[in-house]
Amino acid sequence: MSPKQKRGEATAEQLLDAALRVYAESGEQGLTVAALTRASGVSLGSLYHHFGSVDGLMNALVMRWLERLLGELVKALEHTRTAHTGIRALVGAYLAFAQEHREAARLLHSSYADRQGMADGNRLRDTQEARLSPLAQWAQRHVDSGELAPLPAPLLESLILGPVVAVARRWLSGIDDVDLDEAAVVLPDRIWRSVSAETK
Structure with missing residues (x-):
């Protein structure tokens, strides 16, 4: 350079x-x-x-931190062997990211980022394909092994990450009725029940 x-x-x-x-x-x-x-x-x-433009700068900022978050989630999965431990690792990594990078996490969960995602969701997803692929491959591997329910990938993603995103967003908004450490303990098993291929 x-x-x-x-x-x-x-x-x-x-x-x-x-x-x-x-x-x-x-x-x-x-x-x-x-x-x-x-x-x-x-x-x-x-x-x-x-x-x-200012929008161009802010879009780049959102992408910068989204890449970092996705990188942390992928890294968290690297040393897991089962779908259940993978879910625990994903929840822990997501909530730890929110705590360690609170201002960046606030931006990622903001109405600004939501509007960007709604306006240009396909392009955003395409630009993050390299980061998203390991997460999709992890889920597919555990669907194929019979651990995760054979659901469409977007539904699995929503069931696994949706509750975590909602809790993080609530905490980041300043509502003090959420304990992220407690959530990191409680959420994985609750999420596991919703995506496990085992019949209850």
Whole structure:
């Protein structure tokens, strides 16, 4: 990488870091060009050069943290042998991510990210295909082995991650009636009952 490319990459990172800080401090309404250039120390021209617009910057920020979250989920599955332990690992990793990266998790669970997902869901999914593939392969492997119910992949994904996302979103919204440590203990077995191929 040339020195110019390195400088460009550093500038883009500066803008992304600043955008998360501004979002954390002021919410979506605070995401103005003036606030972003002031927080980053980067010129207006550089912002537009690297991201095209404030929306472009925020979309890149959402993608950056979505990639990190998916990476953590994939990593959590690497040392699991059964579907049940895999579900426990996924729940633990997701909730740990929310605790360790609270502001980024707030962005990922925000109405801003929801609108982006609704407007451009297929493209988002396509760009994350490499990250999503190991999760889909893990689920399919356990469907084939007879551990997980033979449900369509989107339904399995919703049954496994849906409750975790809902709990994380509630906690991130500031409602203090959710204990994530308790959820990490309780949710895996409850989720397992909903996706296990065993008849109860």
